[in-house]
Amino acid sequence: MARWEPNAQERLLHAAVDLFVEQGYDATTVNEIADRAGLTKTTFFRHFRDKREVLFAGQDLHTGLLNDAVAAVPASATPLEAVGAALDALTAFWADDRREFSAKLRPVIAGHTELQERAALKRAKLTDALTGALHQRGVPEPTAGLAAELGIRAFYQAFDQWVAPANGQSLTALTRDTFSTLRAALTTLT
Known part of the structure; x- marks a missing residue:
């Protein structure tokens, strides 16, 4: 996984929404979101407190x-x-x-x-x-x-x-x- 790739927050946001649509909000984990974005769980938590906050970024x-x-x-x-x-x-x-x-x-x-x-x-x-x-x-x-x-x-x-x-x-x-x-x-x- 690329550690310092640009647009991490945007990538996490798109990955989360795609996963929420594909498999449901409740069934989606932070690890899956980070994996889909090509990032780590730690990077996820640098940008968002939890998966709910992904939807209200900005x-x-x-x-x-x-x-x-x-x-x-x-x-x-x-x-x-x-x-x-x-x-x-x-x-x-x-x-x-x-x-x-x-x-x-x-x-x-x-x-x-x-x-x-x-x-x-x-x-x-x-x-x-x-x-x-x-x-x-x-x-x-x-x-x-x-x-x-x-x-x-x-x-x-x-x-x-x-x-x-x-x-x-x-x-x-x-x-x-x-x-x-x-x-x-x-x-x-x-």
Whole structure:
């Protein structure tokens, strides 16, 4: 096994997802993931705490993208404009070449309660990060929380559409459309 080959984390991620799809999440071991990636178990644990965390790699990167994008919008931007900019930054991470891989993740997560709980925690952390970024801009509650919830809801709804095999739109375009639809729905609530 090559000890210092590049892209170890990405290789582990792809190996894990392939094995989860082929033989099931519960039946897959860390040793099998490392072997499939051509790496050692020790290398696996340098990148991930456990096999569950493989599926949620990048969470810190995603929260950073949200924070940086909100901080970069002009001071004159409304909270929803800031959220829109954050969503553009977040969705740019998922280029179309990641669609097939992302689609494989959905049934693996849907099939396990512990993974569903971890996915819900990730969603909550993204919402909290976006809310916090809006607070840093001086947006008070409940405005900051509502704007963040709306944005993250739009992202997840769009993501579900994006991974569908028949879909040809980019995640950014789908998220913008969904966010726009949700914003329009808000106006009907009064």
